[in-house]
Amino acid sequence: MEDLNDATLVARFRAGDPRALDDLFARHEVPLFQFLVGMLRDHHQAEDALQETFVRALEHLDGVDPDHLRGWLFTVAYHQAMLARRKQKSRPAEPLGEGAVADREPGPLQTAAHRDDARRLRRLLAQLPAPQREVIRQRVYEGKRFRDIAADMDCPLNTALARMHEGLKRLRLLWGTDHAADGSSG
Amino acid sequence: MRPTDPRDDLCPDDVALALLYAGGRLSPGEAEAFERRLGEDQGTRDALCRAVELTQSLTGRPLRPRPDYRDRVRQRLRPPCGR
Numbered sequence: 001m002e003d004l005n006d007a008t009l010v011a012r013f014r015a016g017d018p019r020a021l022d023d024l025f026a027r028h029e030v031p032l033f034q035f036l037v038g039m040l041r042d043h044h045q046a047e048d049a050l051q052e053t054f055v056r057a058l059e060h061l062d063g064v065d066p067d068h069l070r071g072w073l074f075t076v077a078y079h080q081a082m083l084a085r086r087k088q089k090s091r092p093a094e095p096l097g098e099g100a101v102a103d104r105e106p107g108p109l110q111t112a113a114h115r116d117d118a119r120r121l122r123r124l125l126a127q128l129p130a131p132q133r134e135v136i137r138q139r140v141y142e143g144k145r146f147r148d149i150a151a152d153m154d155c156p157l158n159t160a161l162a163r164m165h166e167g168l169k170r171l172r173l174l175w176g177t178d179h180a181a182d183g184s185s186g
Numbered sequence: 187m188r189p190t191d192p193r194d195d196l197c198p199d200d201v202a203l204a205l206l207y208a209g210g211r212l213s214p215g216e217a218e219a220f221e222r223r224l225g226e227d228q229g230t231r232d233a234l235c236r237a238v239e240l241t242q243s244l245t246g247r248p249l250r251p252r253p254d255y256r257d258r259v260r261q262r263l264r265p266p267c268g269r
Binding site: 018021022025029030031033034035037038039041046047050051054055058059070071074075078082121146158161164165168169171172175 | 199201202204205206207208210221224225228231232234235237238240242244249250251252255256258259260262263
């Protein structure tokens with residue numbers, strides 16, 4: 001993809017250049033999809049909302065500052081998510097996790113993979129510095145509120161939040177290293 | 187020049203709050219307040235993206251929509267020049 005800015009891509013799209021649409025997809029679809037999955041906690045609904053977002057946002061470009069296309073796309077995505085949420089109200093939302101990105105009825109291989117991931121995650125958690133490990137353990141495995149974790153660990157709330165953030169960052173690195181080692185040994 | 191990622195300077199507190207929201211761990215009132223911020227504030231939206239990205243990266247499965255949604259968008263968009 002050429003590194004064109006959004007304003008140029010919008011101008012090309014409006015002039016009928018189909019490659020401009022591909023470039024707009026490539027640039028914005030992943031963050032928009034992450035946002036929609038975060039709000040809807042359902043992969044399939046997020047895909048439907050993503051489709052609606054692009055259609056509606058690009059059909060209503062009049063009056064939109066092309067330099068602020070990103071904000072416009074997120075605004076449309078937000079409204080699409082809220083619409084979907086209203087339709088969704090009859091059934092409870094699942095927390096974001098395995099179910100949010102898996103098929104609704106995972107097969108045995110997927111189930112086994114998730115169990116394996118959970119075991120791997122616990123093993124890697126043990127490698128974190130104790131304060132970070134403790135915040136994540138209490139938050140993820142005990143479901144405690146941050147203010148309660150902070151009180152339990154006798155630290156300010158912001159410290160507990162920062163430990164969570166740093167711990168997740170480190171876990172992410174460890175996870176990548178672990179996966180790479182796994183791949184090279186198999 | 188490649189645009190900088192607007193999520194690079196996110197506040198860790200916002201990301202932590204977004205993690206709780208995405209995990210369904212906020213109270214109804216807290217979730218409602220967070221959603222009001224999502225409706226108005228791009229920084230909060232970016233924090234939610236980062237929270238989802240973090241969660242998914244821990245499972246090793248990159249989060250992407252199936253590419254066929256693009257075809258459905260193309261089919262639905264009227265030609266912009268009235269071709």
